[in-house]
Amino acid sequence: MIIGNRDELIQATQEIVRIASVKDASAGEGKPFGEGIARALEYALAKGRELGFKTENFSGYAGHIEFGEGPETLGVLCHLDVVPAGEGWSMDPFGGEIIDGKLYGRGTIDDKGPAMAVLYGLAALKDSGWQPQRRIRIILGCDEESGWDCMHHYLPIAGKPEIGFTPDAEFPVISSEKGILMVELSGALQCPKGIELVDIQGGNRPNMVPDRCRVKLRGIEDEGLLVKTATKIGAKMDLERDESGITMVFKGVSAHGSMPETGVNAISYALAMLHHLGFEQGIINFLYEHIGFSHDGRGLNIEVKDAFGPLTANTGVISLEDNRVKVLVDIRYPVSFTQEQILDRLTAGLSADVTLLSHGGKGPLHVDGDSQLIQILQRVYEKHTGEEAKLISIGGGTYARALDNAVAFGPVFPGQTELAHQPDEYISVSHLVKLAEIYGEAIAKLGRPGRD
Ligand SMILES: [Zn+2]
CATH class of the missing domain: 3.40.630.10 (Zn peptidases)
Structure with a gap:
């Protein structure tokens, strides 16, 4: 024609x-x-x-x-x-x-x-x-x-x-x-003795790999320790200090949330830093242990795949409010699974002090x-x-x-x-x-x- x-x-x-x-x-x-x-x-x-x-x-x-x-x-x-x-x-x-x-x-x-x-x-x-x-x-x-x-x-x-x-x-x-499922995980903040996490904010949208995460701490005097730890975990980080504390800005590489493996997640580095500083309880510990640097959902009990590819999970946003840390995770699951199956597996993999709020999504x-x-x-x-x-x-x-x-x-x-x-x-x-x-x-x- x-x-x-x-x-x-x-x-x-x-x-x-x-x-x-x-x-x-x-x-x-x-x-x-x-x-x-x-x-x-x-x-x-x-x-x-x-x-x-x-x-x-x-x-x-x-x-x-x-x-x-x-x-x-x-x-x-x-x-x-x-x-x-x-x-x-x-x-x-x-x-x-x-x-x-x-x-x-x-x-x-x-x-x-x-x-x-x-x-x-x-x-x-x-x-x-x-x-x-x-x-x-x-x-x-x-x-x-x-x-x-x-x-x-x-x-x-x-x-x-x-x-x-x-x-x-x-x-x-x-x-x-793939199916799309947005979930919100939240839990109470627990800080190690002598350190206060004043704020943590990273990412703007769950469907983007966050290229920035800001962490503000009080109670740490030794900037050298932070710099050394950043080097050890391979983080790109800037430090800012004022009278109210030290702010660390972690840098990653943005990418679409459906392909988290193509980006570098700044939130992962922030969690690793906090882990090294002694945050070994509560929600920060859970997020480090169960998500950390992975983007296949393995620590969340949802590592599944089929002939059309594996599940992906992107930790897109983290925030702190009223002493609770909240993360938004964008999960893309393979076509042979249902949202209910993924949610059931996810729920079974959570610890008791972590709350799951589903944000819905779209079926495959x-x-x-x-x-x-x-x-x-x-x-x-x-x-x-x-x-x-x-x-x-x-x-x-x-x-x-x-x-x-x-x-x-x-x-x-x-x-x-x-x-x-x-x-x-x-x-x-x-x-x-x-x-x-x-x-x-x-x-x-x-x-x-x-x-x-
Ligand atoms: Zn269009």
Whole structure:
């Protein structure tokens, strides 16, 4: 299929990128995520109508563009909200400029560009006279980057599509995503004689490997001892002293919490230091003994794995309040386990003075390689790229988890630099057009299976 509406696709992508759809306080009725997101949604739906489709706006939480009828629905799940521009841009993040064949702006690859590619791919299909056997819905979520309130609102009203894909991660096909479980462990602080732990604070979010942990102590006069201990445990540390005590700042290397082995956890070094200073009781001791430097959950009784990989556990945040130390751990468990199984094992592994508060999470996603969905997406990918469509298994979570029988399919090709959430985010025009062709064909095959 050759996209005849190439120029319109490029122009629409530029125009929607120019709408700064960053989450904001509610701007009133029908704008739960603020003015910018509401405008981006209205823009996309208006384009859908212009191209001859039915559209519906679900109170500003999400919308869909619909084509055809059928006993089942194929959902293509995109999102129109973007993360803030952030620092470091050499272009206007909301300018939608094209320079040397690259269309720059926040949301060009994540996920407004792919959303427009899906829309124009479907339009080309409709213009060719094609008729689906499944109802097609391009679902436009408006809160993917935050709490997914878009889907919590939309799906109970509109219903879950029976089959679908999301152009919001990587090619070829992500068929397996680990379960996500956030837990909070807390326990009373017990300090050794003569030393007072005034404060410990590390990390900002459970799903990031923390690159900083600050520990403030009183009762230690010998700075040399701290420096020597830091060297012994291999910690990178800065010392600050004022009249109220000594503050140690441990440094690590940040990474995504689904891949803790790729980062260096600053909290682990802080725990090791405290252990060496004589913290051998209470919660600090438990955390050192049972988590320490590990990220496979072994000390927590949850070291499990299956064919798609091992469980990972990232100690993302530590804090001290009212003499209790609290840590947030982001656990990614393999697809053949349930949240209950992991929680049961974890509970059994805790000591009596440690409290477990579960923060919930998202169940694993796994779609069988023999399924119609995977088989068709693999064929479409191989036809358009000439490359083998290997199935990918990841620890991160994609938008596909919002649905039951859905997977992530693009838009980033293997070997391409991941520009989502980065400064100077762009999509090349040729990439955008290629996406329209691939997504158009994926819709053609999934919307009318059994005909090649
Ligand atoms: Zn996204």
